[in-house]
Amino acid sequence: MSMSRATRYARYRQDDKLEISLFPFLSIFLCVMGVLSFINVLSSYSAPQKIELSAQLETGYKIAYQIFSLPDGIITVPPIKNLHKLQAVVNEDDKAVIDVILQQREQLIEKLENHTGSIMNAAVEPDVDDILDTVRDIRTLNEIALKANYLYEEFILFGIYPNGSQAYQKIRDVMTLTPDSVAISIGLEPLDSNWTLSLKKKGQSSK
Amino acid sequence: MKNLISLDSLTDIVSNSVGILIIFAVINLIHDDNKTYQLEIPLEHATDLSPAFFISKNDRVLALDTDTLFANAALQATSGGATNKRLFNLEYSGLLGQIDDEKGISFFARDTSEWPEFAELEKRNSDLRKKLDKLDPKKQFAYFFVYDNTEDGSSSGSGFEAFRKAREYLKRHSIKTGWQPVNSDSPANICDKSFSRRCVYLPSYLGTGNINSGNTNTTDNGEKR
Secondary structure, eight states: OOOOHHHHHHHHHHHTOOOOOOHHHHHHHHHHHHHHHHHHHHHHHHSOEEEEEEESSOTTTEEEEEEEEETTEEEEEOOOTTHHHHHHHSOHHHHHHHHHHHHHHHHHHHHHHTOOSOGGGGOBOOOHHHHHHHHHHHHHHHHHHHHTTOOOEEEEEEEEOTTOHHHHHHHHHHHTTOGGGTTOOEEEEEOOTTEEEOOHHHHHHHO | OTTSSOOHHHHHHHHHHHHHHHHHHHHHHHHHHHOEEEEEEOOOOOOSSEEEEEEEETTEEEEOOHHHHHHHHHHHHHTTTTGGGOOEEOSSTTEEEEEETTTEEEEEEOOOTTSOBGGGGGSTTOHHHHHHHTOOTTTEEEEEEEEOOBOTTOSSBTTHHHHHHHHHHHHHTTOOEEEEEEOSSSOEEEOOTTTOTTOOOOOOBOOSSOGGGSOTTBOTTOOBO
């Protein structure tokens, strides 16, 4: 009845088979789960939300010229969408005028799109001449559209960020100086600092 | 004892949860990058309604009783306390006043501790609610001077949230609202239209309770702008 050495060894190995403890895996998984949950919750609360301003009503032919007022100045996002359509229905002289405005606006959008770093750092101090030019361009486009009996009207929407009232007030003050601003509709909304402007649609429309 | 508790199934569940969370995180990341919120903003429009003024600062809202304020300011002006753009006490919830030829009366809000907090809007019979309820939607609209300075760590202006809540409350009660941002350098000011074109206070937010039933670009007379 005596067992051979090999048989004994085999029995010994079978009884004492290698068992992997799952506890370290479990602890790592739980840690990862906790971290991921935290990141998910945090991102849903604090992630910057991309926003685009539009008029509450009559969005069909009313086109927003967005101006974001920040502590360091303003970011202007002029509308390009629909300008090509307007250009198609007006006379040659007006076409040339729209072309000039369109080119300026496309350059402005391109500059914003090529801005490295956060778009919110692209704010510039509002310049009086630039404000007057902007208001004049909006009036010109609205008048051209009216003349061509085409449904198109631009208006200005201000997004006011925390500590951004100074630039806004400067623009409104300058606008009181020019009769061009009289017929231009204006809207404004307070924005939180974690709301960032979206250029995506503009970029697509300009291509 | 060693084999009493099996961790197999628990590890299975936890690993699956981790996988799902990773998927959520990736979806969140892709979704947030592409999503753009459309913020619909009403336009300022002409009105025959008269403005009732409010100042919103440090999550508090102060209703301005213009009769009392103008009477107090006139008293200071006649006694010489308001000359040379000097700041004077308006004896009104810690407000200081300044009289200026261009800006009319400016209101400097330094101490807001006496002002009602916007959270009082939730409480029935609160003073703030009573003041807002007093507004007649057929004769008045609410105009807010909203402070844009930030408290430590806040992503919002100190008066933004109070203004949003008050606006929402007034909208439910069919009262129009308008606003402008102010700060300590350019405080709230009330002046007559004859002073400057900046002395115009217009409503923008409709008080219909149903934003789709109105037309932001018509005057209260129905006249198209």
